[in-house]
Amino acid sequence: MNALPKPKVSRRPAIPLVWVVPLFALLIGAWMLINEYRNHGPEIVIDFEDGSGIAVGKTRLVHKGVAVGVVLGAKLKPDLSGVSVRLRLDRDAASLATEGAQFWVVQPEISFGAVRGLDTILTGARINVNPGRGAPARHFIGLERPPLPRGRDGSRSFILSGDRLGSINPGSPVFYREVKVGIVESSRLSDDSTAVLIRCRIEAPYVDLVRANTRFWNAGGFAFKVGLFGAELKNTSLESLVSGGIAFATPDTVPLAAPAPEDTRFELAREADKDWLAWKPKIPLHSPEQSARQPKAPALAPLLPSAGKPE
Amino acid sequence: MNRPPEPSSAFHRTAAFALAAAFMLLPANLLPILHTEMAGDIRTDTIWTGIVELYSNGLWPLALIVFIASLVIPFLKLAGLGVLLLSAHRGVPRDRLYALTRLYAFLDVIGRWSMLDVFLVAILAGLVRFGAPAQVVPLPGIVAFAAAVALTILATRAFDPRILWASVPAESPSTETSG
Numbered sequence: 001m002n003a004l005p006k007p008k009v010s011r012r013p014a015i016p017l018v019w020v021v022p023l024f025a026l027l028i029g030a031w032m033l034i035n036e037y038r039n040h041g042p043e044i045v046i047d048f049e050d051g052s053g054i055a056v057g058k059t060r061l062v063h064k065g066v067a068v069g070v071v072l073g074a075k076l077k078p079d080l081s082g083v084s085v086r087l088r089l090d091r092d093a094a095s096l097a098t099e100g101a102q103f104w105v106v107q108p109e110i111s112f113g114a115v116r117g118l119d120t121i122l123t124g125a126r127i128n129v130n131p132g133r134g135a136p137a138r139h140f141i142g143l144e145r146p147p148l149p150r151g152r153d154g155s156r157s158f159i160l161s162g163d164r165l166g167s168i169n170p171g172s173p174v175f176y177r178e179v180k181v182g183i184v185e186s187s188r189l190s191d192d193s194t195a196v197l198i199r200c201r202i203e204a205p206y207v208d209l210v211r212a213n214t215r216f217w218n219a220g221g222f223a224f225k226v227g228l229f230g231a232e233l234k235n236t237s238l239e240s241l242v243s244g245g246i247a248f249a250t251p252d253t254v255p256l257a258a259p260a261p262e263d264t265r266f267e268l269a270r271e272a273d274k275d276w277l278a279w280k281p282k283i284p285l286h287s288p289e290q291s292a293r294q295p296k297a298p299a300l301a302p303l304l305p306s307a308g309k310p311e
Numbered sequence: 312m313n314r315p316p317e318p319s320s321a322f323h324r325t326a327a328f329a330l331a332a333a334f335m336l337l338p339a340n341l342l343p344i345l346h347t348e349m350a351g352d353i354r355t356d357t358i359w360t361g362i363v364e365l366y367s368n369g370l371w372p373l374a375l376i377v378f379i380a381s382l383v384i385p386f387l388k389l390a391g392l393g394v395l396l397l398s399a400h401r402g403v404p405r406d407r408l409y410a411l412t413r414l415y416a417f418l419d420v421i422g423r424w425s426m427l428d429v430f431l432v433a434i435l436a437g438l439v440r441f442g443a444p445a446q447v448v449p450l451p452g453i454v455a456f457a458a459a460v461a462l463t464i465l466a467t468r469a470f471d472p473r474i475l476w477a478s479v480p481a482e483s484p485s486t487e488t489s490g
Contacts, residue, residue, distance in 0.1 A: 016323040025331035025462070032338040032451055057354065123348075 041089035043072065044097045046127070048142040051083035053107050053125030061087055061096075061127045062106075068093035071127075085142070087127070099134025103127055104143040154204030157185065158260065160246065161195045162268030166218045167244030174200050175219060175247040181206035184246065198268065200246060205285045210264075211250045211257040215276050217269040219247035247272065252281035321471035322399060328466035329392045335459035336385055342452030345432055349445045357452060358382060358428065380427040381456070388425075388463045391418045395470060402478045412472050419467050425460040429453060 053059070054074050061069035069089040077084055089097060106117040107125045120126055130147060165187055174182035182202035190197050202210055246268070250256070260266075343355045356364065358381050365374035391414055398411055432453045439447040 016320065016327070018324045018327040021327050021462075022330035022334060025334040025458070028458075029334045029338045029455065032342060032455060036338075036342055036451075 039091050041069070041091040041094040042097060042136075042138065043086060043088050044138050044140065046085045046087065046103045046140045046142045047077065047082050048085060048105065049082045049144055051085065053105060053120075054083070054085055054127075055124055058124055059126060061089065061093075061103075061129060063093065063096060063129050063131070067126075068096065069127075085127075094136070096129050096131045097137060097140070098132035099137045100132030101137070101140060102130040102132075102143050102147050103140055104146050106146070154207065155182070155201050156207040156210070156260075156262050157199055157201045158210060159263060159265045160198045160200060160216050160268040161190065161265060162198065162218065162270070163195060164270075165196045165198070166270075168198060168218065168246065169244060172244045172246065174202065175245060176206060176209050176249070178247075181209065196268075198246070208259050208283055208285065209250060210248065210260045211281075212260050212264070213253070213257045214248050214250045214260065214266065215269060215272075216246055216248040216266050217272045217276070219245045219272075249276045249279045250281050250283065252279050256281055256283065321469060321474055322396065324469035325392060325466050326396055328462050328469055329389060329396070332385075332459045332462035332466060333389055335455050335462060336389070339385075339452055339456035339459045340382075342455060343450045344428070344452035344456060345435070346448040346450055347435075347439075347446070355450070358456070377428065380424050384421055384425045385459060385463060388418055388422060388467070392463070392466055392470070395475070399474045399478050403475050405479055408475060408479065411475055415467075415470060415472050415475075422460070422464045422467055425463075426457070429457045429460065 048054075051074050054071060056071055056073055059071040060067040061071075069087045071085055072088050073086040074083055076082075104127070105125050106120055106128050108117050108121045110118075117126075127142075128146070168184055168187060170184055170186055172184040173180045174184065182200055185199045185201050187196060187198045189195075248266075249272070340358055343357050345361065346355045354364075358377075362374050362378050362382070365371075365377060395411060395415060395418075398407070403411060432447075432449050435447045436449045439445050
């Protein structure tokens with residue numbers, strides 16, 4: 001006889017399996033909400049003198065090309081001296097808001113010598129930041145114009161005094177043999193208003209080019225001279241033609257004069273003497289990167305095979 | 312083919328899906344659903360701010376449609392399912408059976424109309440991809456919203472109106488024996 005097959009007894013779980021669904025929904029929903037609010041970083045307040053271009057909910061805080069915060073609100077300060085802009089940072093950008101951070105509004109700018117922030121024509125203004133180094137802070141004073149690029153370690157500033165400013169602006173280049181080696185940082189009248197003081201910064205690898213007896217001159221614009229023996233057109237470079245600039249040369253005395261220390265004051269001549277342009281001192285350049293990473297060969301050596309050979 | 316459903320199974324499935332839908336409705340309404348960039352106009356909208364924006368732009372008929380389809384109907388459906396489940400649990404007086412069955416049929420019909428928002432976001436995000444000048448990016452909120460609507464549809468489908476009838480208290484045995 002065939003025995004009947006054993007009956008299959010299914011044991012129902014006490015709680016139907018379908019209750020897993022709301023459990024999952026609860027976990028996922030909670031995770032989504034937590035994730036959203038975890039991304040919120042601190043709120044900071046920046047005071048600007050002028051709030052044009054800043055739109056609530058639209059203007060972003062951008063650092064290194066990435067949006068890391070958004071404007072939550074903008075209102076006049078009680079004494080009408082400016083506007084307070086409230087921003088919320090992303091969580092991972094919280095460390096930008098530390099003491100010494102510089103904030104400024106980027107708007108399209110087209111002028112002789114510089115075209116900046118063109119993308120903001122379409123996107124509206126944005127706020128840029130130079131992160132600070134100190135303790136976390138929540139309240140900042142915004143800059144009215146973009147700060148000059150920060151000098152790298154080892155750069156040096158000098159003060160030039162001339163009888164007129166010419167077309168030199170903050171950001172104008174400083175040339176050595178028509179190579180850009182630094183920028184003009186600021187300019188002002190001297191205390192007795194008899195001269196113009198210009199502060200310029202020479203970048204690290206080139207600081208040794210400036211010696212105690214170096215001569216500076218205004219290289220902006222161009223000079224056109226017509227004389228008895230023909231015409232002469234002088235200019236340094238197209239860049240200095242439109243934005244102004246300063247050039248310098250160091251005499252090739254033997255031995256060379258000592259390197260000029262920080263904040264040395266020089267005369268700024270209106271134009272170069274002929275013999276200044278003929279000076280050819282041999283000054284070894286010490287770039288921090290080269291001494292650290294590359295033992296000997298300068299970066300240009302493969303491109304310019306004769307650069308290292310003595311003439 | 313169609314086995315008679317086990318009333319308790321239908322009840323549990325409906326309740327579970329409805330509860331899950333309620334959980335998903337929370338992030339769906341709190342989180343942003345859409346990020347749009349049009350000619351420098353950058354905005355991030357939740358369902359509610361989207362409705363307000365439509366209204367303040369003078370498009371109040373559209374705002375009304377989105378308000379009903381995206382906000383009212385999902386909550387209405389959950390409330391309706393809650394009424395049905397509670398009635399089945401407690402037992403239904405015979406004279407309310409007809410109304411409750413009609414409610415169930417109504418919930419079944421309106422369910423899919425809530426997908427309007429999801430549909431809109433999907434079409435916009437698919438069509439508007441011009442890079443810098445115009446861009447539409449869907450955000451997590453819309454996923455939660457789609458999940459919530461799908462779960463309410465599942466909940467309605469899982470519900471079996473017969474559990475309402477089964478829950479009628481057998482107070483008048485004379486009518487049962489007559490059949």
